[in-house]
Structure formats: structure tokens, C-alpha cells
Amino acid sequence: MIExxxxxxxxxxxxxxxxxxxxxxxxxxxxxVAIKADAYGHGVSASLAAFREANVDMLxxxxxxxxxxxxxxxxxxxxxxxxxxxxxxRGKYQQEIAEVIxxxxxxxxxxxxxxxxxxAGQAERLAKNAYVHxxxxxxxxxxxxxxxxxxxxxxxxxxxxAIKIEGVYTHFATxxxxxxxxxxxxxxxxKRIIEKIRKMKxxxxxxxxxxxxATIDLPEARFDMIRPGISVYxxxxxxxxxxxxxxxxxxxxxxxxxxxxxxxxxxxxxYGCTYQTKRDSIIGIxxxxxxxxxxxxxxxxGKMIVADKIVPVIGRVSMDQTIVDLTDIIQRGxxxxxxxxxxxxxxxxxxxxxxxxxxELLGTIPNVIVTxxxxxxxxxxx
Numbered sequence: 001m002i003e004x005x006x007x008x009x010x011x012x013x014x015x016x017x018x019x020x021x022x023x024x025x026x027x028x029x030x031x032x033v034a035i036k037a038d039a040y041g042h043g044v045s046a047s048l049a050a051f052r053e054a055n056v057d058m059l060x061x062x063x064x065x066x067x068x069x070x071x072x073x074x075x076x077x078x079x080x081x082x083x084x085x086x087x088x089x090r091g092k093y094q095q096e097i098a099e100v101i102x103x104x105x106x107x108x109x110x111x112x113x114x115x116x117x118x119x120a121g122q123a124e125r126l127a128k129n130a131y132v133h134x135x136x137x138x139x140x141x142x143x144x145x146x147x148x149x150x151x152x153x154x155x156x157x158x159x160x161x162a163i164k165i166e167g168v169y170t171h172f173a174t175x176x177x178x179x180x181x182x183x184x185x186x187x188x189x190x191k192r193i194i195e196k197i198r199k200m201k202x203x204x205x206x207x208x209x210x211x212x213x214a215t216i217d218l219p220e221a222r223f224d225m226i227r228p229g230i231s232v233y234x235x236x237x238x239x240x241x242x243x244x245x246x247x248x249x250x251x252x253x254x255x256x257x258x259x260x261x262x263x264x265x266x267x268x269x270x271y272g273c274t275y276q277t278k279r280d281s282i283i284g285i286x287x288x289x290x291x292x293x294x295x296x297x298x299x300x301x302g303k304m305i306v307a308d309k310i311v312p313v314i315g316r317v318s319m320d321q322t323i324v325d326l327t328d329i330i331q332r333g334x335x336x337x338x339x340x341x342x343x344x345x346x347x348x349x350x351x352x353x354x355x356x357x358x359x360e361l362l363g364t365i366p367n368v369i370v371t372x373x374x375x376x377x378x379x380x381x382x
Contacts, residue, residue, distance in 0.1 A: 004378035005287050006255050010042050011347065012381050014248035015050035018232050021245055022215055023054075026222045032058035032080065032208065034229035036066055041293075041370035042233055042251055043379025048073055050381075058107075060227060064097060067106045080107040080133060080167075084143065086119075087112050098122040098130075107131045107166060111145065113156050116163060123162035132157065133167035133206075136193050138186040140173040147193065154202070167206035168197065172221070176213030176238035183214065187221050212237045216245060234347075235355050235366035249355060251370065253345035253377065257306070257338055259285040260326065269323055270315025275300055281327045284311075286342050289320040293372030294344065297362050298322075303352040305343035307334045310352060345369075 023031050033056050034040070039047040048070070051059065058078040061067050064086070067079045086108055089097050098118045101108060103126065110116060110132040123130040134154060137144030145153065157163050170190045175183045190209055197204060207223040212231035214221040230237045234249035262282050269275040269283065286304065290296045294317055302313035302322070309329040313322055326336055346353050355366045362369075 004376075005258070006253070006292060006344075006377040008043070008046075008345075008373065008377050008379045009252045009254070009347075009382045010046040010379055011248065011250045011252075012050045012053075014234055014250040014347075015047060015232065016054045017248050018234055018250070019051065019054035019056060021247065022226060022228050022231060025245060026210070026215055026219075026226045029222055030057040030206065030208075030225035032056070032060050032225050032227045033232050034060045034211075034227065035070070036060065036062040036082070036229075037371045040230060040233050040367065041373045043381075044069060045073060046379040046381040047250075048075060057225065060229075064100070064106070067104070068100070071104050078105070078107055078131075078166075080109070082109060082143070084109060084111045086115050094118050095122065099126070102126050102128050102130050105131065107133055109133050109135050109143070110153055110157060113153065116153070116157055116160060120160040120162050129162055129164045131164050131166045133169055134165065136168065136170045136190060138170040138172075138189040138193075139182065140171055140186070142171070144170060150193070151196075154197070158202070165202070165204060167208060167225075168194065168204050169208045169227070172209065172211055172214050172218070174213075175211055175218050175221070176236075176241055178240040178242065180218065180242075183218055183221075187218065213241065217242050230365075230367050230370075233370065235370075237365065237367070239356075239360065249347040249349060251345060251355065252343065252347040253373070255286050255288050255342045255344050257284045257336065257340045257342060258287050258321075260336065260338055270299070271318055272316055275315040279327070281325060282330050283314070284324050284326045284336070284340075284342075286322045286324060286344065287320060288322055288344055289318050291319045292374040292376055293369075294322060295362060295372070298358070301361060302358075305346060305351065305353065306340060307336055309334060 060080045062083045099122050102123045119130045135144035172183045206225050208225040210221045210226040212228045215226045215228050234247045265279050267277045288294045296317045299316040303310050311324045314325045315323045355369050359366045359369050
């Protein structure tokens, strides 16, 4: 078997620790882990065993293919599909998709009467229940239904005996911001809807709202189940978080130097000649680039670690290769050669190339850093 030249080591113990920490923080309620986008770039197959060990109650995905993959990998507990992908299908194909949803007991987010009709028809044919969750748009104006649509569809679903309403939820826009005023406004809206449902004598087994930010910073939003995403993988969703529990970063991304060479003072480095050496230098080539999710914006700004020493990225990051300056560490006697390991993303939060520090450097969020990592990177549970 050919070894990968880029490897992301995913810490099983870190994932378990983070799940357990978040559950304890939330008072022991159910935990639904967002595992969409290939477990936030950490690899579903490399992460799933940890979620089993942590006794996670439910997994959340964006689309049907992601849900099918989880079943193929042996996940038997509930899976909720956040997106309204089911609504785009028509005719026989939607019937086939509905059959898969019912057979595999996926939970979908209810959005249209037409979808409910198809789902109910397949559930009746298969003599099984279909499970739906309702999402209320409490103010984010993305997914979810407005109040009138919400209750109209809710009443309609009540007429379908094969459809079981398992949950009601919402999603916060600013739960990880220092200013919680809008998040609390959303929460008040959601609580009002929940109270209205209760007055209608409708039993909703699972009420959920708390993403990572709300799980940590908005305790009144935890309800029956929390729905953390990025925090499960060990990263704080924002630098503005009021509380920062001891999450453990789960990913360490490594590569290996493919070439080391000497260049003269005054040499230009990389596309565009954006870097010129001021001294005779020794450079190394790392086989990762923007095609792998190592952002071009890290050109002349990024840092990597070689032999436990920090080295700068010089020149432009190209599609498949990035250049680092090894001059200082080699002059200090550090033994570096082709094949030496390079830590591209470190799992120590204080490192300049940690997920959170890279996100801050690029003016983005940790989610962007980890989900951008490409398929040439092998994910390895460790």
C-alpha cells in the first residue's frame, strides 16, 4: 500500500473528551453531534468510533447522501437531515428517496405539504413510521418556517398517522458573539412557539436549539438536546465566546519534506516573485497547496513546524506545494532531510499553526479551516 504524503491524525480521546465535556456542561441532556461535511473535515470514518464511545444520541447531516454513508458505516442511532434537499425531487425519484428515508429511519426537516404526502405514502406502504422535525425561523432568516407556515404544516402533519413529529428546533445567528442580545431575542421567539405548541396539546419528544455557541454560552437554550458542531472537534467557534471550556483540538495535519535545497541571496521564491531572499537560504518543499485546503492567503504569512521548530512559509502557496524557510533551524544544527515530518496544522491551541490561530490570521472561523481540507489528505483515527 502506498503511504499518503499528507495525513490528518484524528484523536479519538479528544473527540470523546469534548462530547463528554459538552454533555456535562449541558446538564446531561441528549447530544446530537453535527457530522456534516465529512465530520467538519475530520473524516466520518475516523470519527465515528469516538461518537459511539461517547454514547452520542443522534448525528446531524446536511443531506441524504451523508446520512446513507453513516448507515453504511454501521451507525444505527437516529440521524437528522438539516437541509431541505428532499423538496427538490419530483415524481418517481422522490418516491424512491422517500422509501430510503423511511427504511433507514432518517429524520427529515419538514418544509412542504407535498413532501409530507410522499413521505406518508411510503411509510404507509412499508408499514413503518416516518419521523420529522420542524424548524422554526426565530430570526436568522435562513432555514426554517415562519410562524404561520410552521403551524399550518404542523396541523397538516397531525392528520398523517404514519408521520411522527419527533422534534422542534431553531438555530442561532449570534450565540457565539459577545453581545447575546439577538440570540436572546431568537430564544424568546422560540420559547413562545414552544408554549403555543404545548397549549395545542401536541407532544414533542425533543426540543433543541443549542449549537456550539449556545451550548457553552447560553444555558437557557439547552432544552432536551444540544446540537454542537465545531466544539465537538475541539475548537471554540468564536474569539468572542464568554466561556471557553477545556476543549481538546482533535486534528493534527502532517506532511513530509519532498525536497531541500540551497538558494542564493536575492533569489525569488514562488509564483509572482512575491518573496526575495536577503541571504543565502535553505528551503524545503511541503507537498500541500490550495487544492488541499491550505489557503493561498497563507502565502508569506503561514507557519509550519519542522523538528519541533517553527518555520515560516515563504513565497506564494501554489496548488500542490508550499515552500518553507529552513535556514535558521539547519544553521542551528537541526537534522532535517527529505522525508522529515512537517506539522502543517498543530493540535496544540497555542501553536501559531493551530486551527484557531490560522483562522484568526485569515480573518475567518475554525469551521472554514477544517472543512476546506481536501481528499488527498488521509484521515487516520489515533
